[in-house]
Amino acid sequence: MLQEVAKTDTGDLVINVGPQHPSTHGVLHLVITLNGETIKKVEPHLGYIHRSIEKMCESLSYRQFIYSTSRMDYLSAHINNHGCALAVEKGLQIEVPQRAQVIRVLMDELTRLASHQLWWGALAMDVGAITPFFHAFRERELINDIMEETCGARLTMNYMVPGGVMFDLHPDFQKKVKDFLTLFKSKLPEYDELVTGNIIFQNRMKNVGYISKEDAISYGCSGPTARASGVSCDIRKKYPYDIYAQLQFSEAIETAGDCWGRYLVRMEEMRQSISIIEQLIDNIPEGDFVAKTKAVLKLPKGEFFTRVETARGELGIYIVSEGGLTPYRIKFRSPGFSNLSALDHMAKGQKIGDLVAIMGTLDLVIPDIDR
Amino acid sequence: MFLSKYISEVFGGVKSLLTGMRRTGYYFTHHKNIITQQYPNQKPVLAERFRGEVVMTHDENNEHACTGCTACELACPNGTIKIVTKFDITPEGKKKKAIDTFVYHLELCTMCNLCVDACPTGAITMSNSFEHSVFDRSELTKVLNKPGSKIREGVE
Numbered sequence: 157m158l159q160e161v162a163k164t165d166t167g168d169l170v171i172n173v174g175p176q177h178p179s180t181h182g183v184l185h186l187v188i189t190l191n192g193e194t195i196k197k198v199e200p201h202l203g204y205i206h207r208s209i210e211k212m213c214e215s216l217s218y219r220q221f222i223y224s225t226s227r228m229d230y231l232s233a234h235i236n237n238h239g240c241a242l243a244v245e246k247g248l249q250i251e252v253p254q255r256a257q258v259i260r261v262l263m264d265e266l267t268r269l270a271s272h273q274l275w276w277g278a279l280a281m282d283v284g285a286i287t288p289f290f291h292a293f294r295e296r297e298l299i300n301d302i303m304e305e306t307c308g309a310r311l312t313m314n315y316m317v318p319g320g321v322m323f324d325l326h327p328d329f330q331k332k333v334k335d336f337l338t339l340f341k342s343k344l345p346e347y348d349e350l351v352t353g354n355i356i357f358q359n360r361m362k363n364v365g366y367i368s369k370e371d372a373i374s375y376g377c378s379g380p381t382a383r384a385s386g387v388s389c390d391i392r393k394k395y396p397y398d399i400y401a402q403l404q405f406s407e408a409i410e411t412a413g414d415c416w417g418r419y420l421v422r423m424e425e426m427r428q429s430i431s432i433i434e435q436l437i438d439n440i441p442e443g444d445f446v447a448k449t450k451a452v453l454k455l456p457k458g459e460f461f462t463r464v465e466t467a468r469g470e471l472g473i474y475i476v477s478e479g480g481l482t483p484y485r486i487k488f489r490s491p492g493f494s495n496l497s498a499l500d501h502m503a504k505g506q507k508i509g510d511l512v513a514i515m516g517t518l519d520l521v522i523p524d525i526d527r
Numbered sequence: 528m529f530l531s532k533y534i535s536e537v538f539g540g541v542k543s544l545l546t547g548m549r550r551t552g553y554y555f556t557h558h559k560n561i562i563t564q565q566y567p568n569q570k571p572v573l574a575e576r577f578r579g580e581v582v583m584t585h586d587e588n589n590e591h592a593c594t595g596c597t598a599c600e601l602a603c604p605n606g607t608i609k610i611v612t613k614f615d616i617t618p619e620g621k622k623k624k625a626i627d628t629f630v631y632h633l634e635l636c637t638m639c640n641l642c643v644d645a646c647p648t649g650a651i652t653m654s655n656s657f658e659h660s661v662f663d664r665s666e667l668t669k670v671l672n673k674p675g676s677k678i679r680e681g682v683e
Contacts, residue, residue: 220604223639287551294562301574308576308653314639322644323576350547355539 168196175204179282179512182522184496186511193507198500206526213486218244218318218453221486226312228490229524231271232466234263237316239464242397243473244318246462247455255443256320257398262436263307263315264464265429266333269340270299271467271519272426279419279516280351283360288351295343298336302329318453320446333437337430344426352423361416365502365514368413375501376494379469380425381518384410384417391465405432418517454481468492468519492524578638578653581608581631583671590679591672593650595626599642607635608642615677625678633659633667648682 168189175185183204189197209228213221222240226233238260245252252260277292300310306326307313315322351357367377372385382389390407392400408424410417455477463472469491476485495518502514564571573579585591595612613627643651651671661667 216604219602220641223604223637223641285547287547297562304577305574306576308574308578308640309638312637312639314641317644322640326574326576346550350550354543354547355536356543359536359540 167191173511175201179515180522181278181515181520184520184522184525186499188508188511190508193509195503195506195508195511198503198511200496200499202526204526205523207523209527210486210488214483217481218455218483221483222316222318223312223314225488226314227523228488228527229466229468229471229492229521230311231274231521232267232468233312234260234267234315235464235466236471237314238264238398239462239466239471239473241316241318242464243460243462243475244453244455247458247460247475247477248318248449248453250319250447250449252320252398253444253447254399254441256445256447258436258440259321259325259445260316261398261400261403262333262433262440263303263313263321265432266299266302268467269426269429269433270296272422272429273299275422275467275516275519276347276351279513279519280357282512282516283357285351285354285357288347291343291346291350295336295340298332298339302332302336305329305332317446319449320444322446324445325440330437330440333433337433337437341430347423352419358416360510360513361419361517362412362414364415364506364510365517366414367498367502369411371501372413372498375498377469377498378491378494379465379467380408380418380421381469381495381498383408384421385413386411389470391463391470395463397462397464403432403435415513415517422519452481454479455483463489466491468521468524469495488527490524490527492518492521496520496525573655573657575655576653577655577657578640579655579657580633580638580653580659581636581642581651581671582654583629583651583673584649585673585676586679588679589673589676591650591676592648592679592682593626593629593672594648594678594682595624596647598645598647599651602641602645604639604641605635605637607632626672629671631669631671633669634664650682 168191170187170189173186173188174180175183180186185201185204187199187201188195209224212224216224222237225236225240229236273292273296277289280288303313304310306329307315367385369386372382372387378389386409388407388409393407405428408421408428410421455475457477457479460475460477461472463470470489471491472489474487475483478484499514499518503511506514583591583593595610597610600608600610609630611627611630612624614622615625617623640653643653659667
């Protein structure tokens, strides 16, 4: 599959970026056809980190398969697990206790914050600024500590179980989250000072990687990538799950459709996540943190589909059950795969240096694309 | 026209660079905010719930609470746990199932906590140790029940 660096008959240059390249954030292989410095075609080659998670899930029980989805989009591991738990609950018609729902949403939003922080640092590093990366990781570390204290792990938490969550919240949870929010809100202006207000950064972002609303829909983009083009597609608003329907938050939408729009949408999402956490952190209801379920879960015969909004977009979980102990078929609709498919459209006609900025704002997580 | 735009862009760039450098300079001169941990010299403070590896808790009489029900073995998604059972003869002369060896493959474990969650008697827990590197992979296969240990009285 690897193509040698070669000149085609028309004089175009074909080069390979990846699979081992720092700016691809993983093992993504791009075959780029260049005319001088202008991109004519970008062809992503996938499969370098394919672990056949969907096939693996077919041999795991409905309690077991949830843990493996943390390994898809590892930056929103909680949200992946949440979606799978929702799918199983939908099949078994389990009523999730209020407390568990609030805990789940809190964890989801903390994960989204952590993911966007990493994206922010990595994007700034991609376009040539090293310092923001350390700033982002400094704050992200605090979220990791909160996760470690309550869930027992820092990245692949496996905290969601069908019917609720695995443990109750740690007694220090509320205090730590409040401390973090106070600190993070004082650091956000710093983020703006360092990166958002930087003219050089703005010039790298504006009018680069444009995708129109119609194209974003036809490529199946979701999440911040589509919302930057003006597509209203927040699953938390459109198809609310758990207690999202009762929360006050606004969907971040931009109409620019370029890298700058995607940047602003994600920055706004961070602020919205903070507001969601603030609404919930003092109102965690008392009660059970997990519903009573049978020891062995058996989904009735049928098809079950749920979707959640991960930090990257819409994750769909589709389970086909034959009534047995294990699913007959599981399909994940991952946001990264569809967003990556629009890369060729966005990068066409741009300079090769802009490709890194476009990939950075797509927020690609390669294990999520390959699964 | 083009020239004035170009010059104003250059000055704008320099200005925003200086704004960023001011922030960098602030942290350069304010050492209080350094959060780096010098790991091998300074051990990290881990949370109580941190999942490092599965251990079987033994009390001072070298007794554990594992009945050998294999609930953890069934709950494990990776085949990490293998329980070999034997039959003990009780003083009344009855046969009683007990564990012979509780084999734990650390190299397969993903620390998902499902085994601990499934255990009906609370015999296994997650410990905080995380420095698992060894020279040979076979050293990671562990037997969790201590030699000579037996099941605690009253645990069914």
